[in-house]
Amino acid sequence: MKKAALKLSPVTLSSDYKLEVSYLTGAKYWHQTIFCAYSLARLLKGHVRINVYSDGTLSPELSGFIIKALPNVNIISIKDLSIQIDEVLPEKDFPLLRALREENAFFRKLVDMRINNRYIIQLDSDMLFFNEPKELIDAYRNNENYFMQDTIPASYYVLPEDVISKDLNISMCKKINSGILAYNSSKIDWHFVERTCAYLMKNVQNVHPPMFEQTLNAIIISWLEGKPLNQPYRILYADKNEKTNSSDIVRHYIFKAKLPYFTTEWRQVIR
Template sequence: MSIGRLIYKIFFKPTLQIRYYIRHFGLTGWYKLYQGEQQMKKAASDIPPVPLAKDHLLEVNYLTGAKYWHQTIFCAQSLARILQGRVKINIYSDGTLGQTHEAFIARAIPGVSIVAEKTVNEHLDKFLPIAQFPTLHYLRKWHPFFRRLIDIHSAPLWAIHLDSDMLFFDRPQQIIDAYQNKTAIYMQEHLSSSYFVDDEKTLKDKYDINCISHVNGGIIAYNGDIDYTDLEEKAKTLLKHYPNAGPAQVEQTLMSYVLFKQGATPLDKQRYPIFYDSKIEVEDSQIVRHYIFKAKLPYFNTEWKKILP
């Protein structure tokens, strides 16, 4: 390993997120964010439990790990409280979820289903054998993003996944309706351009990849009964023609392609808003809030406290 790569591995990569926050919030802002997240972790470790009922109105899935377990607890609990426990919750590991994290989650949400990695691997060996789908397996190892696409959805069933950095404040009737009718839905991106490997016209005209614009991966639902041979080929095409694209761009492109094929409809972006900045504009009509980029500051400092019992 070269000196440059060694320095990157030892210093730059582990401190990337810290340096990002310091650049945007300054040293004081970063420290407030850090302190807020530590408080959130402590609260998540001994939060009063919200038991799940046996009959459910909705079934949801989370992908989580060592960095996000506390966020998952707060998001899942906020939804479970609103639905009075009538939600089935499945937890998948991003590869870093340890037994201690699982114990915290199981304590906070009695009745939660934590899907063992061994179970996932055995299922994939049968449903998506590596000999037939080498690219999809490569993507899964490349970055945890793809476990949302592959682990959660690789079955001929309707499934919804929720990102952990969200909080529910009201009954998500549009999601419940989609679950009951088994229709595809997605959270709308508010930014002017979609986060794909290329613009939608180029993807369509050159590679026969039709995408729905402005898809955000915070909330995604569709039927897993899709043509995985086709998805394998589309993934191979993206990796070949966009070698410098990041995993988030590739995953968003493939996810949007699947949603297009199923005629997915968007969630109301006023009621299911995404916050990007450090200022949170609260409205009574908001059902869920998704906190990304600079919105992590109020999320870790004040927002999670709003759903405490």
């Protein structure tokens, strides 16, 4: 997959775009980011603005690989954001958010990608697009709040959603998956997020970064009354009864589905 990512025929991104998306990536995920972004850019014939945020490990060489596959992609480094983060989230007022961000790159998915104070659609890298995402394009055009939703029985949060709803006095959406999150960052109350971090850390014995970050984003988009995307935005778990469909907009590969993702699924993007 890494070798193939270096040999993709470039898709030049146009300034005349109908969708803007953002990724967080680094040394472990750069090739996955290329394939997800490339699959989307090819479907939209380059009419998409793509922002790629470094998790702190994205070297100039790796950035060059992404730029080669997607000319005009926007690469944002840690240094590019340092002044803005200090201004919006001074350490004296947001010690927990700042500490979490420094300790684990998963929290940069929230802080770095949402410090921009505007509407963005953030995407995980372990996904592939197979059809034009009209629902996301409409959401982008209309500034609407959407999220990807799991189909497993329970929510993948650090605390049960009914407990969070009661303690924080919000109507918590069930089974939010942060693979796709579309909302306006200007609506974030960062002081509320800091207090929520304190609440979660007080009530959760061990911080599991992916679940913790997903829970934080789920709380935010629930407060913003976000809606789930339609079923063609698929989350695959490699369940024995699971089948892909030609109408799938996107496939998000988690758990055992990582195996077909890394061996066969990505190959469909370059056929």
